[in-house]
Amino acid sequence: MKTEIRTEHKLSKYDRDSEYSYTFGIFPTFELVEKRTQYVEKILLSTKLKISADVEKLLNICRERHIEIKYDDRLIERLASKENCFVIGVFKKYTLSNHLGEKNLVLVSPSDMGNLGTIMRTMLGFGIKDLVIVKPAVDVFNPKVIRASMGAIFSLNITEYDSLGEYLSHSTNKKYPFMLKGKKILGTFTFDSDNVDLIFGNEASGLPDEMLDVGESVLIKHSSAIDSLNLPISVGIALYEFTKE
Amino acid sequence: MKTEIRTEHKLSKYDRDSEYSYTFGIFPTFELVEKRTQYVEKILLSTKLKISADVEKLLNICRERHIEIKYDDRLIERLASKENCFVIGVFKKYTLSNHLGEKNLVLVSPSDMGNLGTIMRTMLGFGIKDLVIVKPAVDVFNPKVIRASMGAIFSLNITEYDSLGEYLSHSTNKKYPFMLKGKKILGTFTFDSDNVDLIFGNEASGLPDEMLDVGESVLIKHSSAIDSLNLPISVGIALYEFTKE
Numbered sequence: 001m002k003t004e005i006r007t008e009h010k011l012s013k014y015d016r017d018s019e020y021s022y023t024f025g026i027f028p029t030f031e032l033v034e035k036r037t038q039y040v041e042k043i044l045l046s047t048k049l050k051i052s053a054d055v056e057k058l059l060n061i062c063r064e065r066h067i068e069i070k071y072d073d074r075l076i077e078r079l080a081s082k083e084n085c086f087v088i089g090v091f092k093k094y095t096l097s098n099h100l101g102e103k104n105l106v107l108v109s110p111s112d113m114g115n116l117g118t119i120m121r122t123m124l125g126f127g128i129k130d131l132v133i134v135k136p137a138v139d140v141f142n143p144k145v146i147r148a149s150m151g152a153i154f155s156l157n158i159t160e161y162d163s164l165g166e167y168l169s170h171s172t173n174k175k176y177p178f179m180l181k182g183k184k185i186l187g188t189f190t191f192d193s194d195n196v197d198l199i200f201g202n203e204a205s206g207l208p209d210e211m212l213d214v215g216e217s218v219l220i221k222h223s224s225a226i227d228s229l230n231l232p233i234s235v236g237i238a239l240y241e242f243t244k245e
Numbered sequence: 246m247k248t249e250i251r252t253e254h255k256l257s258k259y260d261r262d263s264e265y266s267y268t269f270g271i272f273p274t275f276e277l278v279e280k281r282t283q284y285v286e287k288i289l290l291s292t293k294l295k296i297s298a299d300v301e302k303l304l305n306i307c308r309e310r311h312i313e314i315k316y317d318d319r320l321i322e323r324l325a326s327k328e329n330c331f332v333i334g335v336f337k338k339y340t341l342s343n344h345l346g347e348k349n350l351v352l353v354s355p356s357d358m359g360n361l362g363t364i365m366r367t368m369l370g371f372g373i374k375d376l377v378i379v380k381p382a383v384d385v386f387n388p389k390v391i392r393a394s395m396g397a398i399f400s401l402n403i404t405e406y407d408s409l410g411e412y413l414s415h416s417t418n419k420k421y422p423f424m425l426k427g428k429k430i431l432g433t434f435t436f437d438s439d440n441v442d443l444i445f446g447n448e449a450s451g452l453p454d455e456m457l458d459v460g461e462s463v464l465i466k467h468s469s470a471i472d473s474l475n476l477p478i479s480v481g482i483a484l485y486e487f488t489k490e
Contacts, residue, residue, distance in 0.1 A: 114359075118475055125467040125474050155470060187489055220485070222370040225400060229370050229481070230363055236478035237485045240465070244432050 011090065013079060014143050021141040022088050023151065024080055029089035030058050031151025033067060039091045042068040046076050046086040058087070093141050097157040100171055101130025102195050103242075105235065108134040108164055109202040116140065117148020118232040124152040126239040131158045132197070134167050168214065173197040175215030178238060179207050180228060182219030186241055189216075198238055203231050256335065258324060259388050266386040267333050268396065269325055274334035275303050276396025278312060284336045287313040291321050291331040303332070338386045342402040345416055346375025347440050348487075350480065353379040353409055354447040361385065362393020363477040369397040371484040376403045377442070379412050413459065418442040420460030423483060424452050425473060427464030434461075436487055443483055448476045 014021055020041060023029040033040055043062055049055060062069050076088055105128055110116045116138055123131060137160070138145065146153055161167040174192045177199040197215075201207030206228070211217065220237055222229055229237070259266055265286060268274040278285055288307055294300060307314050321333055350373055355361045361383055368376060382405070383390065391398055406412040419437045422444040442460075446452030451473070456462065465479055474482070 118478070121471055122474060122478055125471045127468045127470075150471070152471065187485075223372045225372075226366055226370045226395075226397065229367060230477075232475075233363070233367050233477060233481035236474070236481055240432075240482045240485070 016139045020090055021093050022079055022090055022143045023146055024085045024088055024143055026054050026058055026087050028146055028151035029087050031154045032089040032091055033061050035154035037065050039094050040067050041090040042070055044076050044088040045071050046073055047071055049086040097159050103128055104130040104132045104197045106132040106197050106199040110137050111203055113138050113142050113144040114148045115232050117145045119235050120149035121152040122236045124155055126243045129156050131156050133160045134164050135162050171197055177207050177211040177214055177217050179217050182217040184216055184218050186218050186220045191242055200235055261384045265335055266338050267324055267335055267388045269330045269333055269388055269392055271299050271303055271332050273391055273396035274332050276399045277334040277336055278306050280399035282310050284339050285312050286335040287315055289321050289333040290316050291318055292316055294331040342404050348373055349375040349377045349442045351377040351442050351444040355382050356448055358383050358387050358389040359393045360477050362390045364480050365394035366397040367481045369400050371488045374401050376401050378405045379409050380407050416442055422452050422456040422459055422462050424462050427462040429461055429463050431463050431465045431486055445480055
C-alpha cells in the first residue's frame with residue numbers, strides 16, 4: 001500500500017525534468033501501449049469514459065500485455081488539467097536512439113511543439129522513420145508533442161545532437177538543406193536514393209547561411225507574397241516529393 | 246468626446262457576432278492596413294511597444310492612409326487578454342466575396358481555426374487566391390484564424406456556401422475532391438489547367454462518399470501507419486503539385 005502511494009505521489013503535471021510523460025486520449029495511448037510496451041507504467045481511466053470499440057481495443061491490449069489499468073479521476077484532472085481527457089497513458093521516458101538511419105529528417109532547433117508532433121505524424125505517413133533533432137529544441141516527450149503526433153512518436157527513431165556541428169561531424173549522408181536561398185528547386189531534380197538527410201531550420205530563423213555550402217541546398221518555390229511556407233507544410237511537401245518514385 | 250466613448254464601448258473580446266474583428270501583432274496588422282484600408286477602424290498600440298523598423302513601417306502606412314493610431318493598454322488587455330500583444334488592428338468585418346474564381350480551393354466544413362489560417366497562408370504562397378468555404382465551418386474572421394494566416398486572409402477572395410449542395414450547384418469548374426478513397430494518385434496525372442476546384446473535407450470526417458462521383462477524386466498516397474495526413478499538409482502538397490512548373 002505504501003509503495004502504491006509513493007508511486008502516485010511522483011506523478012505530477014509534466015515538465016521537462018519529469019521521469020514520466022503522458023499520452024492524452026485513446027489513440028496515442030494505444031500507440032504507446034502497442035509500440036513501447038516496456039515503458040508503460042499504467043493506464044489511467046476517467047469514470048466518465050464511455051466504453052466504445054476503440055476503448056475495448058485499448059483495454060484488451062493492456063490486459064494481454066499485463067499493463068495496470070486504473071480509474072482515477074483526481075489524478076487525471078491533476079495531470080491533464082484543462083484538457084477534456086478520459087484516458088491517460090503513463091510511461092517512463094526512454095533513452096532516445098543514438099544512431100542515424102539511411103534516410104533522416106533533420107530538424108535544427110524546432111521551437112513549436114504542435115509543429116514537431118505534426119511533422120512526426122507526417123514522417124510516419126511517408127515511411128521516413130529516422131528523426132534527428134539538433135538542440136536547442138523543444139522537448140520531444142512533452143505531452144503536447146505526443147498529442148500532435150497522435151502517437152507517431154512511438155514509431156520513430158529519434159536522435160538528438162547538442163549542436164549543428166555535432167550533427168555534421170556524425171553524419172556522412174548526402175545532405176539537402178532546405179533554405180530560402182536554396183540553389184536547386186524542389187521537383188526539378190532527383191534526390192540521391194540512399195543515405196540522405198533532409199535538413200530544415202527553425203520556424204522563425206531557418207538554417208544559418210553556412211548550410212548553403214553543405215551538400216545541395218534546396219528551395220521550395222513559392223510566391224513573394226509570403227515570407228516562407230510554414231515548417232510542417234515545407235516538410236510535408238519535401239517528404240512527398242522525396243518519397244515519390 | 247461622447248462619440249469617442251461610445252466607440253470604445255463597442256469594442257469587446259471577439260465573438261462570432263461582433264461587428265469588428267482584430268489583428269494581433271505587427272505583421273498581420275500591416276497586411277490589414279495595406280490590403281483592406283477602407284475597413285480599418287483604428288490601430289491600438291501598447292505603451293510597452295518598442296519602436297523597430299517594422300513598427301515604423303506600420304506607423305508610416307497608417308499616417309499615409311489617415312488611420313487613427315491610439316495608445317491604449319487597457320483596451321489591448323481587454324481584447325487580447327492572455328496573449329502578449331503590443332499592436333492590435335481594429336477592423337469592420339467586411340462582406341465576403343460572392344463569386345468563384347478560376348482556380349478555387351474548396352474547404353468543406355473546416356473545424357480548426359489554426360488549420361484554416363495556415364491554409365490561407367499556404368494558398369497565398371502558391372498563388373491561389375480564391376477560397377471557398379462550405380458551412381458549417383469555423384468563423385473566418387476569428388482573430389485566431391487571422392493570426393494563423395499571418396494576415397494572408399486580407400489578400401484572398403473568400404466565398405461561403407451554406408451547404409455542399411449549394412456549392413455544387415454554383416460551380417461549373419472541373420472538380421478534384423481529395424479523398425482517402427480517391428481514384429487517381431496525386432503526381433501521376435496532370436490537372437486540367439483552367440477552371441479547377443480542389444476540394445478537401447473536414448479534418449476528422451473528410452468528404453462524404455458521394456463526392457467520389459464528382460469530377461476526378463484524388464488520393465495523396467501515404468503509408469498505412471497513419472489514418473490520414475493532416476489537412477493543412479494535404480492541402481500544401483496538393484497546391485505544390487497543382488502549381489508546379
